[in-house]
Amino acid sequence: MFLLLDAPNLGGAEKAKLMECVDSTYVSTAGPFVPEFEQRFARYLGTEECVSVQSGTAALHIALAEAGVGPGDEVIVPAFSFAASVNPVLYTGATPVLVDVDPETWTLDPGLTEAAVTPRTRAILPVHLYGNLCDMDKLGRIAEERGLVIIEDATESLGGTWKGKPSGTLGNFGCFSFNGNKLITTGGGGMVVARDRERINHIRFLVNQARDASKGYFHPEMGYNYRMTNLEAALGLAQMERIDLFLEKKRTFARIYREVLAGLPEVEFQKELPGAQSAWWLPSFTLSGGVIAELQEKLREKGVPTRRLFSPLHTYPYLRDCCRFSYPEAERIFEQGINLPASTVNDEESTLRAAEIIRDAVHSMRR
Template sequence: MENFIPVCEPALLGNEKKYLLDAVESGWISSAGKYVSEFETQFAKYCGVEHGIGVCNGTVAIHLALVALGIGKGDEVIIPNFTMIATAFAVCYTGAIPVFVDADPNSWNISIEKIEAKITSKTKAIIPVHIMGLVCDMDPILALAKKYNLSVIEDAAEAHGAEYKGKKSGSFGHLATFSFFANKNLTTGEGGMVVTNDSKFASKSRYYKNLCFPLEGAREYNHADIGFNYRISNLHAAIGLAQLEKAEQYTEMRINNFKNYQKLLSEIKGISTQVWDETVYKHVHWMNAIKVDPIVYGRSRDELMDILKKEGIDSRKLFNGMHTQKSLREYGCVMEGEYTVTEDLSRNGLYLPSSSTLTLSQVNRICDVINGAKI
């Protein structure tokens, strides 16, 4: 369709082709090569931590972090109910049970007030997910973790460069994980990263991601533990390094997109977004998500999405709650409980086109359609 606006396209405005061609010409196209180590080092530095461990996607990054912490069968891990299901699946890979906590009605992140009630003697970790590019309120989460001797893994898949009280996402937990899928603010196409300040956890992550080959000495093909093939390729890392060189530019582009949306959407009754304190949080707007109040707006979320589609504008529904997932019920998760905020977001939420390269004229067009559809 002419003038079609996709929900998200990668911005490849730097040295991606140059570095990728260099990697190909060097012959190092698999999991060894200079770009892997350089990308790991520079991304860890970008987050303000000591160690980066590149992997093949964000889901396995969470799994690897859990394995490094020794999480396994019989353990419980607290996660947001409102999140991409990858967070829950990664916990399941270990044999542990994900335990769900409803979302906060303002930030849409995990509700701080509801975490403690879900902690039991089996709880071993909390995974706060920084939804849509907004860091969770980390101080009370870390205080709870300290009180109950729990580990914290930040799922920062949606929050490259986001900040809380002046510190970047990925620098708060015992470990943190990132995704570099094509729609992320920084992308490698497919890829992920575990970051940490703890050298022990870094070594375990490196060990388990590469089939448990010894980290030092000759490769004898004797394996003491069951490991995983979670390596990132030199090709993907080459793209990642080029992306990282323009991280601040890409971040500002996403923030600017939101500001353009905000000016127009704030005038439309029945449309709302996340709420946060800009003196505490730097939101990087992975996706420009909105919630539709069908009574005030006059149309349902699904009706609005249909109208946008007819006008050549792509959009996506927000996540379904973990408590509704058949796979997790059959796995053995406790599905009962009140998750009113998650249900509201799942029923009424969507995200709009959010490419870094989105133009002001495109934003104006999208908002004109949303305003025109209001009854």
């Protein structure tokens, strides 16, 4: 049995596109591959334009900056997420306000979010964790009523939808990642989309060091060196050819795990909301009984790679001042949770066998 947790799916098409880029000599940030990739990605999302950047973190940072978030402002962020969801808020000088997550979806709790809004709140940053979409109707209502900006962290949810609309297109800004473990990869890289065309054009200006090319090397405001390279974009173009296949495999793997493990009362999978269609970037579940480390070891011995969930953000020393509330759900999910192998290099037969091994391991651990 051959299984990978989250490795990229690369082959001949990627090699050919990279060689095309090398042969063209347009390997840096200027050249035809970057705009072609942006146009292709925008078509996939059904948006007019998007701007490529160096990472998902850069995407979140530039979106926050464009939204005017800065010192004195507060941004609501789920307590259960990767550090890159919160660090860009700190880059702007604003204060992240950590809020607990829903016990079933593991995403930002709308009720707790509304209670956390203060006169200083400028934005809500919902994270579609492990590809599973937040309740964007409720969060959108809160934002509209309170005059807040929504910056979607869609770095893990490419391909997911909320009531038929693609993740990343539901807020004022949407941010994607193309890290090596994501649905498609450019090696690194990310993308920003926005409702307002003027905003997206200004972001395009900012990521190129805010250079006014009509005046040579003149920079009327502070910018950032966040541009994607043509080498990265070339890889992304090849990956886009198979994005539907990759997404189908992710959802098939998630279904297999759920079907095989359905009879285990100790196992509880992350749940979709009505109206959401998750990308299931990494299928994940919690296992009651405080035995998740024991399960991981049993699976490792059988050749099934797994990963512990993200540590709750409120446990990080540098975020202590951002913790105004308690976070029982984030703590429980982390203590009991595990990510399952879902690389698109895997096949259905290996995934089925992995699910059976997990089922047998849980049975064997019953006291």
